[in-house]
Amino acid sequence: MNDASAVPPTPPRDRTLSAPLIARQALALADERGLEKLTVRSLASALGVGTMTFYGYFRSKEEILDAMADEALGSLALPEGEPDETPRQAIENVAQAFRRLMVEHPSIAQILSSRITDSPQARRGAMEVVIDRLMRSGIPGPLAVRSYGFLMVHALGFASYQTPRPWARGTSDESPDESELRRQQHHFYASLPLTEFPRLVELRDELIELPGEAQFAFGVACLCDTVEATLAREGHLDG
Amino acid sequence: MNDASAVPPTPPRDRTLSAPLIARQALALADERGLEKLTVRSLASALGVGTMTFYGYFRSKEEILDAMADEALGSLALPEGEPDETPRQAIENVAQAFRRLMVEHPSIAQILSSRITDSPQARRGAMEVVIDRLMRSGIPGPLAVRSYGFLMVHALGFASYQTPRPWARGTSDESPDESELRRQQHHFYASLPLTEFPRLVELRDELIELPGEAQFAFGVACLCDTVEATLAREGHLDG
DNA sequence: AAAATGTACCGTACAAAGTACGGAGACCGG
DNA sequence: CCGGTCTCCGTACTTTGTACGGTACATTTT
Known part of the structure; x- marks a missing residue:
């Protein structure tokens, strides 16, 4: 059998991507780790795709942010x-x-x-x-x-x-060490x-x-x- | 006479710089051209100093932003x-x-x-x-x-x-083409x-x-x- | 006055991030 | 089997923040 490293760079070809899905994932990432940590590259790796993939769905990162706002609203x-x-x-x-x-x-x-x-x-x-x-x-x-x-x-x-943004918080869904x-x-x-x-x-x-x-x-x-x-x-x- | 191009890179040595002054200039720049256009380099050229000068007054650009907020408040x-x-x-x-x-x-x-x-x-x-x-x-x-x-x-x-931010507006102090x-x-x-x-x-x-x-x-x-x-x-x- | 020391400034260079360009594989109609 | 198209992405360029170390003037010391 051929070794695993020979897995083609096109894993499933799922057509699993779409603009709303990208926006949702970006929103989740930003909410979780903070907006300043949301980079094109981090988003790409979170979705398991290449860095430039988004530019087939959005013209710029700004448009992704707009879509995130839209998604949230x-x-x-x-x-x-x-x-x-x-x-x-x-x-x-x-x-x-x-x-x-x-x-x-x-x-x-x-x-x-x-x-x-x-x-x-x-x-x-x-x-x-x-x-x-x-x-x-x-x-x-x-x-x-x-x-x-x-x-x-x-x-x-x-x-x-x-914006208390408790990134890197720990346990509960409520504020952790409020007191x-x-x-x-x-x-x-x-x-x-x-x-x-x-x-x-x-x-x-x-x-x-x-x-x-x-x-x-x-x-x-x-x-x-x-x-x-x-x-x-x-x-x-x-x- | 020695030619003008031989002017030393240290023009007046004014000791004209200070943290509040930098913050004020930064605030003016950001208000005028937009916060996203406020870069360390643009601020430096607006003040006629080198790029790294600010790091003797602030530890990071974030600190400059804090000082700007402080200045405004x-x-x-x-x-x-x-x-x-x-x-x-x-x-x-x-x-x-x-x-x-x-x-x-x-x-x-x-x-x-x-x-x-x-x-x-x-x-x-x-x-x-x-x-x-x-x-x-x-x-x-x-x-x-x-x-x-x-x-x-x-x-x-x-x-x-x-934020209507009319950067690059023209004339009056009020909204230009409101209508x-x-x-x-x-x-x-x-x-x-x-x-x-x-x-x-x-x-x-x-x-x-x-x-x-x-x-x-x-x-x-x-x-x-x-x-x-x-x-x-x-x-x-x-x- | 000359040397030493300190202060204020900054030239260069590197890392991270956005993105232009072009290519590579998969699928399709012939 | 062959282009055509669609989707994805590797590479590289630009801009930005900033680390490192250097340079020039002022003040102090001898």
Whole structure:
């Protein structure tokens, strides 16, 4: 028999490659190891193909990043809700979906922030679904658009602000040594010069909680309050 | 006389360089031509020094980016306000300062989004000033921290979302061919398949305005509403 | 004043990453 | 059996960050 080293350089000829598949793998790689570790070569080796293979599907690495953003936006999953959803419920569901998106794909915040990203495809789809959901809950169109923009910006900004990116983390799906990090932060704020930063020292317990989920929820609640107040003020008493 | 080409490669020996100066120049370059055009070499030629000069001031390009973020945050300028500022006024002033920061330094949104950026220096200073300003207007500490987080996230997310980055623009300090861009967007939304994106087509006029300043103001107003409502509910009737 | 030492700067070179170019194998219709 | 096409990719060039060591001026020492 011929030896294994003579295996042809064209292993299965699977036609197993496709643009969405490449984008999905790239997204997984970036989410796992960090966007800066996503190189054309690392992606190639992860897929078991040659370096230049992608240029048959994309014109540049930038286009791969666009496809990744598209892929992620396309995976936006709104939780099912009853048909008689209140505006607050609709907003909170959308917000949760955005938040989950950013948590599951830590790299897309960076991708969206670093590019013009006019990937129209899935982005428009998500837009349509979200705005439709908000409007069905009773929010009028213009306000639904504002709310969409608010939630998108809030989720993106929140994810961008402190990207904790625990690459090389260990065990659970939740933050691993959260308490250790809190301890460090606590120590940091406590050691600030009291005369120079009196407020920061005074409020260190709150500041430590700043990057937590409660901060995200606070922003969402602000939107809910305003939307509800607007609806009440305009006297949409349907019922 | 000796010819000009014999000018030594050490022109003035000015001792004109310093870390903040490098950071400022880098920030200016990035804001002007785009962060991706900011290379060590381009920065060197802009400063008229050699490529490796920076490594006497910073350990890596990353550190230069950190210094740029620090520089920008340090330039945060809160408009002066009377001592009897209302919470709404304080919030709006802070929001305006953040917004101006992102407009004047389009690159820092990208910098903050792409890095862990634990630049403690100026960042903490801005934090202290902002939180102090909010508290002086009557907002209690914990709510002031929440508001700071909200505004930072909102400004950062808003700047990140659609970075119009008109590099290579021409004349005025305002957007040059704003109307042309609007026309394109209008055409885009109008040409969407009506059956697939009915909401987007229906709301195209509002969607075109999505990246405008009114969207930013909407988010700020949401925060103001919630803060005022909270203060009223807790009955802080000081007067 | 001349030599030694330190400081600030930078020329060269190498590694990593994006990608242009052209080629190589597999499959297909004749 | 023979080109044609499709898919994949090996090689090499360019750009970027940066390690290493050198060079020139200033200050100190003798």
